[in-house]
Amino acid sequence: MRKGTLKQILLITDGCSNHGEDPVAMAALAREQGITVNVIGVLDKDTIDESGLREIEGIAMSGGGVSQVVYAKQLSQTVQMVTRKAMTQTLQGVINRELKQILGSDVTMEDLPPEKRGEVMEVVDELGETVELEVLILVDTSGSMKTKLPTVKEALFDLSLSLNARIGDNHFAVFVFPGKRGDVEKILDWTPKLEALSTVFPKLTSGGLTPTGPALREALTYFKKKRSLRSLISGDEQYFEESSM
Amino acid sequence: MMNNTLKNHLCKLPSGYVIVGKWHKHSYKIIKPLGKGANGVVYLAESPKGLVAVKLSDNSTAITSEVNVLKHFSKVQGVALGPSLLDVDDWFDPYGKKIVCFYVMEYIKGEDFLAFIQKRGKEWIVVLILQLLSDLEKLHQEGWVFGDLKPENLLVVGQAPKIRLLDVGGTTLKGRAIKEFTEFYDRGYWGMGSRKAEPSYDLFSVAMIMMNACYLKRFEKKGNGREQLMKMIDADETLRKYRKVLMRAIAGKYDHAREMHHELMAVVMDESSRTKTNSRANQSRKGAVQQRYQKRKKHSGILETALIVMFLLFMYVMYLYGELL
Ligand SMILES: Nc1ncnc2c1ncn2[C@@H]1O[C@H](COP(=O)(O)OP(=O)(O)OP(=O)(O)O)[C@@H](O)[C@H]1O
Numbered sequence: 025m026r027k028g029t030l031k032q033i034l035l036i037t038d039g040c041s042n043h044g045e046d047p048v049a050m051a052a053l054a055r056e057q058g059i060t061v062n063v064i065g066v067l068d069k070d071t072i073d074e075s076g077l078r079e080i081e082g083i084a085m086s087g088g089g090v091s092q093v094v095y096a097k098q099l100s101q102t103v104q105m106v107t108r109k110a111m112t113q114t115l116q117g118v119i120n121r122e123l124k125q126i127l128g129s130d131v132t133m134e135d136l137p138p139e140k141r142g143e144v145m146e147v148v149d150e151l152g153e154t155v156e157l158e159v160l161i162l163v164d165t166s167g168s169m170k171t172k173l174p175t176v177k178e179a180l181f182d183l184s185l186s187l188n189a190r191i192g193d194n195h196f197a198v199f200v201f202p203g204k205r206g207d208v209e210k211i212l213d214w215t216p217k218l219e220a221l222s223t224v225f226p227k228l229t230s231g232g233l234t235p236t237g238p239a240l241r242e243a244l245t246y247f248k249k250k251r252s253l254r255s256l257i258s259g260d261e262q263y264f265e266e267s268s269m
Numbered sequence: 270m271m272n273n274t275l276k277n278h279l280c281k282l283p284s285g286y287v288i289v290g291k292w293h294k295h296s297y298k299i300i301k302p303l304g305k306g307a308n309g310v311v312y313l314a315e316s317p318k319g320l321v322a323v324k325l326s327d328n329s330t331a332i333t334s335e336v337n338v339l340k341h342f343s344k345v346q347g348v349a350l351g352p353s354l355l356d357v358d359d360w361f362d363p364y365g366k367k368i369v370c371f372y373v374m375e376y377i378k379g380e381d382f383l384a385f386i387q388k389r390g391k392e393w394i395v396v397l398i399l400q401l402l403s404d405l406e407k408l409h410q411e412g413w414v415f416g417d418l419k420p421e422n423l424l425v426v427g428q429a430p431k432i433r434l435l436d437v438g439g440t441t442l443k444g445r446a447i448k449e450f451t452e453f454y455d456r457g458y459w460g461m462g463s464r465k466a467e468p469s470y471d472l473f474s475v476a477m478i479m480m481n482a483c484y485l486k487r488f489e490k491k492g493n494g495r496e497q498l499m500k501m502i503d504a505d506e507t508l509r510k511y512r513k514v515l516m517r518a519i520a521g522k523y524d525h526a527r528e529m530h531h532e533l534m535a536v537v538m539d540e541s542s543r544t545k546t547n548s549r550a551n552q553s554r555k556g557a558v559q560q561r562y563q564k565r566k567k568h569s570g571i572l573e574t575a576l577i578v579m580f581l582l583f584m585y586v587m588y589l590y591g592e593l594l
């Protein structure tokens with residue numbers, strides 16, 4: 025089996041978008057391109073409102089990813105858990121499709137007897153450990169997020185620590201929205217280490233608009249550019265196209 | 270969604286309720302819940318073969334990888350590195366109307382690690398930690414790293430108290446990324462190293478378990494992790510004695526559990542012999558070590574008790590040492 029690259033967007037936000045396209049639709053678009061969208065909702069002390077919660081769940085669902093709402097304090101553990109969980113989920117989707125090809129019928133892992141399941145799991149584990157991973161991190165820096173940004177930064181360092189313990193390669197890029205000029209702004213280009221972030225993050229200024237949809241749309245093009253450039257060189261196919269879970 | 274997806278009713282199965290496996294058709298009669306965690310709920314249950322522990326979860330991935338680890342462990346003859354695995358199956362949950370995965374393991378009847386120490390005294394910390402290090406050495410030799418090492422995953426069992434490891438959810442093949450961890454015991458959180466599964470990862474957690482056992486609480490990281498931990502060690506009478514070993518474990522200086530075992534043992538022996546000479550030389554002086562036993566002793570003969578305890582500890586340690594070799 026050929027190894028491809030797992031592509032994820034990790035959206036960190038604290039509430040509702042209020043500008044531009046519907047982010048749920050943009051997440052569906054991402055999924056069509058084989059990119060999983062995960063969402064982490066960050067709370068202060070108060071609880072999040074219904075519509076915010078619905079948006080967070082909606083984006084992750086249509087983006088084939090995982091969502092989780094947490095208090096700022098628990099962010100570190102959550103960010104790495106969500107990313108890992110989404111990886112396993114995507115890989116399992118791939119394996120399930122392979123199983124269907126081998127066994128013909130509509131077989132998923134749960135239909136296998138527990139003895140066989142273990143072997144499949146070992147393959148998923150192995151892949152999760154060795155697969156190449158691209159995570160584009162999209163951070164909401166609109167007004168209310170300002171106080172949470174130091175925690176976000178810490179959580180991202182922690183994510184880098186967790187993922188870099190894997191055998192496979194990682195590529196991270198960090199974008200914030202709204203940007204200084206446009207809807208979205210790149211603050212860290214593709215790099216294996218998120219530690220480079222330390223110099224850039226504190227300089228952010230927060231604005232009033234929350235253009236989550238446009239930010240997601242733009243993030244996609246960023247994957248694509250990179251993709252086409254790389255595939256020109258390596259010509260590798262996209263193996264992990266969607267997550268069917 | 271991945272938050273507490275475990276349905277409420279799964280945690281509240283009534284005693285007497287019978288679970289029948291879909292594949293192997295074995296039945297298990299629930300007696301009571303033993304505990305629950307992030308991944309599932311564990312029940313004490315009755316089976317034709319006696320008492321067992323049943324772990325249920327709607328996260329089949331987690332259950333499957335734990336089963337994989339337990340299977341590997343059962344191949345290690347003669348050493349109990351985790352509860353032994355008895356059965357793996359699915360159960361159709363009539364309330365949630367879906368399949369729930371479970372596995373059945375040996376029921377380990379024991380006492381919570383921290384509760385045991387609180388009840389029996391701090392001198393047990395080093396004894397239990399030495400036992401733990403011996404078990405970890407074997408586990409590492411098998412090519413695994415425990416990962417999520419913390420007091421909740423340790424039980425103290427039996428008349429001759431012996432530590433046992435529980436919950437292999439974090440157990441990872443050497444060289445891979447640690448699967449599951451808890452911040453306080455994680456060297457990554459303290460800025461003291463990577464999350465790669467290697468023996469030194471577990472040994473850091475061991476040091477933190479000792480901290481936890483002495484302070485009886487966890488604390489948050491503030492500023493420089495290394496300095497903060499060093500201060501916490503110096504501020505506690507028990508920890509101070511093992512300062513050198515703790516600091517080396519925290520700095521990731523031990524490549525093998527047996528090295529940490531060896532050096533910890535050396536400190537204990539040294540301590541015992543020093544106490545003996547001290548008390549002979551100066552009968553009236555109250556040493557720090559003796560003072561610790563004062564509270565537990567109502568009448569006279571503080572010294573005598575201290576000596577007996579030290580002697581017993583010494584003998585126990587010698588016994589362990591002999592067993593290890
Ligand atoms: N074999 C066993 N014998 C006795 N008690 C057990 C056994 N297995 C688990 N327990 C009890 O159940 C509790 C929860 O089990 P376990 O740690 O496996 O769950 P978990 O969901 O993986 O938790 P965690 O959040 O630590 O990952 C344990 O802390 C322990 O008290």
Ligand SMILES: [Mg+2]
Pocket residue numbers: 306307308436437438439449
């Ligand atoms: Mg666990």
